[in-house]
Each structure stands twice: as structure tokens, then as C-alpha cells.
Amino acid sequence: MARIEAQARPSPSAARRFTLRRLLRPRGGWLLVPNALWASLFFLIPLCIIVIYSFLPIDENGNATTGFTLDNYVQLNDPLYIHIFWRSIAMSLGSTVLCLLLGYPLAYFMAMQAGRYKNLCLLLVIVPFWTSFLIRTYGWIILLSPNGLLTGVLKSVHAITQPLDILYTPFSVMLGMTYSYLPLMIFPLYVSLEKVDRRVLEAARDLYADGWSAFRRVTLPLSLPGIVAGSLLVGIPSTGEFLIPDLLGGARTEMIGNAISDQFTQAFDWPFGSAMSLIMMVILLGAIVLYLRMVRRNPEAGVL
Secondary structure, eight states, X not given: OHHXXXXXXXXHHHHHHHHHHHHHSOOGGGGGHHHHHHHIIIIIHHHHHHHHHHTOOBOTTSOBOSSOOSHHHHGGGSHHHHHHHHHHHHHHXXXXXXXXXXXXXXXXXXXXXXXGGHHHHXXXXXXXXXXXXXXXXXXXXXXXXXXXXXXXXXXXXXXXXXOXXXXXXXXXXXXXXXXXXXXXXXXXXHHHHHTSXXXXXXXXXXXXXXXXXXXXXXXXXHTHHHHHXXXXXXXXXXXXOOHHIIXXXXXXXXXXXXHHHHHHHTSOOHHHHHHHHHHHHHHHHHHHHHHHHHHHHOGGGOOO
């Protein structure tokens, strides 16, 4: 028995060769190294700097000094900044709802009824991304200005007598954000609806469900993962949007992204701007956590 165990036990040299072979064998974990380095250099390190700056005091000249203070967070209790936070959340929710109302019918048509024109519809949805985001936003200025194209068309059909005064208003900002982020709502909705088993819909019809009942009880619940993913993809960037409010809203429609940008580029109050950024991150992180909980409960929710 001892001789058999000695023969079965690998020799030390064989064990060393086996260990060396395992160490030199390429593993899938090495594929994460470039991503980890990129995230560390351009996300984690800047985030740590922002966290440190948010607790730094400023001197009488407005320069950040060494020390520790919570005044930057206390300053956020100002009604002005609270109003800006609520306005940003309201504008984000409004644009998300509009994207959902506009994107769901199009995604449903593409997934269920487009047939051979499905790829053409996808191409038309992608086409706006071929143009610069800044140029597309300036296009809305030309369209919505008092002397723009929309006013001229409405005057030509005698629908209005005075120039439209919708530029530099919350309506124009929400319109611009809805247009810019609509494809981000359409794509996850399309993926979710494309995965719906047609046999389930046929079974619903066999059980005497009309079109609306089949949609409400079958299609809509099965497309809920796409709705959640699309809402996050639209709501998160639109909450921190600053370019569209700056160009289409002006000073009357300042959002949290504009306030943070002003603190870093005009007021040069980096500690206060860092505190505003961290509070905004916490709010957005709460939305991401809700999505991850939904994915954990239903693995099919991770359509992206």
C-alpha cells in the first residue's frame, strides 16, 4: 500500500513543472487588466481627488487650503442649490418619460412588425449619432429661435401671428434632451421586445385575450427590463446634462451640471464644486443600485 501511494504521489520536480505550467497558462482574468488600469487612471484616481477636495476649506482669496471642513456640504442647503437639484431631477424625469412614450411605439414596431425593414429602421435610429452632438444642439437653436424655421412655417400657414418664444425655456431644454437621448431608450426596448417569445402571444390569443389585454398582461411585463435599462440610460446622463441647458435654456434653466461647471471654470471654487459632484453621484448611484437589485431578482433584466 505504501508503495502504491508513493507511485501515485507526484515527484517534486513534476509538481514544480505542473505549477509553472499553470502560472504560465493564459487565463481570462488577464483580459481585465487593461480595463482595470484605464478605470484606475481616469476614474478612480480623479474620483479620489474630488473626494479630497470636497472636504478642503478655502481661504479669504478663494483658494483651497489644507485642512478638513464640512462647510462645502452645508452650503448645499442654500434654497438656490436645492431648487437647482430639484429642477435637474424634474427635467430628467420629464425627458425620460417623453423618451419612453416616443420610443416604445417605435421599438415595438421595429421588433414586431417591421419585417424586412427592421435593419433600415435601426439604421435611421443610429444616423443622428453620425453628427456631432454640438451641431445637433445648435440645429435646435436655429429651429426654435423667434426668426427660425418653425416660426416661419407656422406663420406661413397662419397658425400664429407673433414669433414663438420657446427658446431659452424649460420646454426647449426638455425637447433637446428628449431628441438627443431618444436612441438610448429605443435600443434596450428593441432588444427586450425582440426577445419576447411569439408563442406566448399566440397562447394569449388562444385564451381569448384581445390585442390590448395581450399587450398589457404579456408584452409589457416582458419588456419591463428594457424599460428599466432605457430609463437608466436616459435618466442618468440627462440629470447631469450641462451643454443642452447652456445652449437651449440659458440662465433661466440652469441645471446641476451647469452649476458644477460654473464652480470649476468661473468661480474656481473647486471644493464646493467637488461637493456638488459627489452629492450628484450619490443620487445617481441610488438609481443604479435599484437597477442592480432588479437584475439580481430577475436575471433576464440585464438586457444590456
